[in-house]
Amino acid sequence: MDLRDMSLSEFVLEVASTSPAPGGGSVAAYAGAQGFALVAMVCRLTLGREKFFTVQDQIMSLLKVAVARQELLLTLVDEDTLGFKVVMEALGLPKNNDAEKLLRREALEKASIKAAEIPLQTAKECLAGLHEMSSLLTIGNPNALSDMGVAALMFKSGLEGALYNVQINALGLNSLKKKEAFLTECQALRGEGNRLFEECQGSVMSRLGSS
Secondary structure, eight states: OOGGGSOHHHHHHHHTSSSSOSOHHHHHHHHHHHHHHHHHHHHHHHTTOGGGGGGHHHHHHHHHHHHHHHHHHHHHHHHHHHHHHHHHHHHTSOOSSHHHHHHHHHHHHHHHHHHHHHHHHHHHHHHHHHHHHHHHHHHSOGGGHHHHHHHHHHHHHHHHHHHHHHHHHHTTOSOHHHHHHHHHHHHHHHHHHHHHHHHHHHHHHHHTTOO
16 A cells, blocks of 8 residues: 555554654655645635635635645655665665675665655755745735644655755765765755745744744
8 A cells, every 4th residue: 555545543653663664754745745735725715705806816826736746745755665665675685796796886876866866856845835835824814824834834844854864865875976966955955945934934923923
């Protein structure tokens, strides 16, 4: 059974098992999917209401994007676990002679690059979620303000968690060029994510009467 098709309790128990996968990468992708689910909910609570008539087209556009990105992140929940398993398979290849060692090293490099690319995509989707939240906070139904705040938290957690997984896979790469490219992109995504999250959190907290 795919992870995305499990019940909530089944998924939690699978993460809690002795198996190292699904792990943080899949959980990060699921956090992002939950963020977009909340965005979709807020959009639907805004659509069709007279007081939000002037922003209906914008809300509909945000809803379509949220539904598509939620679906992609659910796919990434499974892809992250599959990527980890390929790395483990490469680690298990024989290394009894130079030829086998070379094949193993090449397979591990290829698998590690893929295992870094998957959470990198998760991070980008979560960053897109924070961008979407910036728009939704200004035009969405204010009765769902706390839900928008939780969505921002999910995107921030998903982004940071995904970046951790990019970094841990990139650190073992033999290609210094590839490694540096991954780490540089992580730094940029983290910086933009922190900025957007602070803006979203500030908006939510000020409107909730907190400081």
